Amino acid sequence: MYLIDSHAHVYSEQFKDDRDAMLERALEAGVSTILMPNIDHTSIDVMLETEARHPEQCIAMMGLHPCSVGKHVxxxxxxxxEWLGRRKFAAVGECGIDLFWDKTFFPQQQEALRVQIDLAKKHNLPLVLHTREAFQESADLIEAAQDGSLRGVFHCFSGTKEEAERVIKLGFYLGIGGVATFKNGGLDKVLPGIDLKHLLLETDCPYLAPVPYRGKRNEPAYLPLINRRVAELLRTDEAAVAEATAQNAKALFNL
Structure with a gap:
């Protein structure tokens, strides 16, 4: 099987001691392509270094994570x-709104997302959206800006059927990760009604490891577990899910 991990922080400090081995395990598991979302100025160098060392496997995005939006936004x-004007990236991201930890900079997060929406339009790139505890707020901004040219993915989707339908109506994909394997993750009630053409697979490593590794460090080699769970929920085979989601990722990120 050929799998694409559409969202993985493989440049994370948590992989500093075994990054090459971890990426090799991913290849052995069939994960041939990994999309890396940026966080902020502190992650750019190590992300681009990782891409330079593994150019056939790791592909960088450029954006500002909502949790890094503060006084220096x-x-x-x-x-x-500046970086988007300097070289090619797969997407603008990850960007969006996060109201889980702190609402202090909510107005600044909204403005940062608007700016990055404009950058996505300017550079004809997809958006990779982070919407933790802020689905409505993020979707409202996308809806207001959607002129037919915006495309992207609501990463780490764990919402309701109605929210999934709204994402699809906006012309965006649903990024499905480890939450799909959680007993009370809720996606067992949502995914059976969704066509494969609307889905991407992701790990969001080193976070959100799927069962049976929940609570441990996540890595792209675990993506087949998510693929298998999606296949179960959609009552189809694993190869069909792998192929469809890989094709979706290739189309979205112009791979």
């Missing part, structure tokens, strides 16, 4: 814009 966004 303008400087961070300037850097994102």
């Amino acid at each position: 303008e400087r961070e966004l300037y850097l994102v814009e």
Whole structure:
């Protein structure tokens, strides 16, 4: 099987001691392509280093994570814009709104997302959206900006059937990760009604490891477990899910 991990922080500090071995395990598991979302100025160098060492496997995005939106947001966004003008990236991301930890910079998060929506349009790139505890707020901004040119993925989707339908109506994909394997993750009630053409697979490693590794460090080699669970929920075979989601990722990220 050929699998694409559409969202993985393989440049993370958590992989500093075994990054090459971890990426080799991913290849052995059939995960031939890994999309890497940026966080902020602190992650750019190590992300691009990882891409340079593994150019056939790891592909970088450029964006500002909502949890990194703070007092220096303008400087961070300037850097994102500068990099997008300097070289090719697969997407603008990850960006969005996160109201789980702190709502202090909510207005700034909204403005940062608007700026990155404009950058996605300007560079004809997809958006990779982080919407933790902020689905409505994020979807409202995408809806207001959708002129037919916006495309992307609501990463780590764990919402309701109605929210899934809204994402699809907006022309975006649903990024499905380890939550699909959780007993009370809720996706068992949502995914059976969704066509494969709307789905991407992701690990969001080193976070959100699927069962039976829940609570441990996640890595792309675990993507087949998510693939298998999606196949079970859609009552289809694993090869069909792997092929469809890989084709979707190739189309979205222009691979």
